[in-house]
Structures are given as structure tokens and as C-alpha cells.
Amino acid sequence: MAETAHVFNNVVCGLLVRSGLVLLVHRNALRLWAPNCWDAPGGHLERGETDLEALARELNEELGISFSSADARLVGRLTGAEYDARVFALRRWSGEPANQAPHEHDDLAWFGEEQLGGLVLADLDLLEIAFAVLRDQ
Numbered sequence: 001m002a003e004t005a006h007v008f009n010n011v012v013c014g015l016l017v018r019s020g021l022v023l024l025v026h027r028n029a030l031r032l033w034a035p036n037c038w039d040a041p042g043g044h045l046e047r048g049e050t051d052l053e054a055l056a057r058e059l060n061e062e063l064g065i066s067f068s069s070a071d072a073r074l075v076g077r078l079t080g081a082e083y084d085a086r087v088f089a090l091r092r093w094s095g096e097p098a099n100q101a102p103h104e105h106d107d108l109a110w111f112g113e114e115q116l117g118g119l120v121l122a123d124l125d126l127l128e129i130a131f132a133v134l135r136d137q
Contacts, residue, residue, distance in 0.1 A: 011085035012055045013042025015075070015133050016065075016097060021110035022130050023097055025062065027122060028106040034122035040087060040130075041108075051086050062104065065095040076129035087126070089133045 016023040024038040043058040045051070052069045059065050071092040078085040099108050111119065113134050116127055 009083040009085075010045045011042060011078075011083055012045065012051045012058065013040035013078075013085055013087050014055055014059050014072070015040050015087060015089045015130060016063075016093065017089055017091050017133055018110065020134060021112050022116070022134060023063075023108060023110050024119070024130075025099070025105040026107040026109070028102075028104065036120070037122040038119045039122035040126060041105075042085070051088075055088055059090075059093075062099075062101040063095075063097040063108075064100045065093045065097055067093040075133055076125070078123045078125050078129075080123070085123075087129050089136075 023041070025041045027034050027037050027039055029036050041059060041062045042055060043062070045054040046057075049057070051074075052072055055072060056067065056069070059067070067090055072088040072090055074086060075089045076087040078087060097108065099105055111130075113131060116130055121127055
């Protein structure tokens, strides 16, 4: 009997915070994991990358922004049977976030606390992390 390979995703994501709002991306309907859900932008670590190197690469690829590692603060962790995601908050970056990955996301938007609770999120634990980040202005 053939064994099924277990896929474990080592992931980083970033919550951009500006004027009491947090930026989320909407995963398109064709995504295998969490289609049609809002999520923090980010992605998988590549071999040999640190969390911050992967975050810098992913946020540049997905949003077209760059940041100094000194401006990224680890604020939480999302874990599931198949993933471990470290969540970083960013309050400073260069460039204006735009959807540079339409094959992954079909929208991006800024949300305040009052709007976050009504969203369908890829991981429900992201809600509490986002609330904590917004309250820590």
C-alpha cells in the first residue's frame, strides 16, 4: 500500500497596520486551501530562508512593498494540522500596497475592528491577533 506524503506548510504572514486599520487579502475561489476567505498576506518559507527573509520576499511579491526587518514584530502564531504560520505586524514600509498576485488574491482591503468580526477568515485565530495588533496602537 502506498503511503500518502504528509505536507506541512511552514508559513509567515504580515499584518500591515495604518490609521487604526489592518490590511487583509481575499484568497480567490481557485485556491485549494481556504478559498474565498480573507487572510493576512504572506506565504511559504523557501529552503534556507529565515522568517523575515521569507516575509520580505512574500510581501514584495504579493503587495509590492518592502520593509526593514527592524519594523517587523512577531505578534502571533497560527497552527493547524498542516501548517505553522508566524504572524508579524508592520507599521512602516515602503511602497503602497497593491494586489501584485491576482492568481492568489482577488481583492485586498483595509479593515477596522468593527469590520473584522464579520469576515470569513482563513484561520479564525487571526481575528484575535488582528484585534490585539489594532489595540496596541
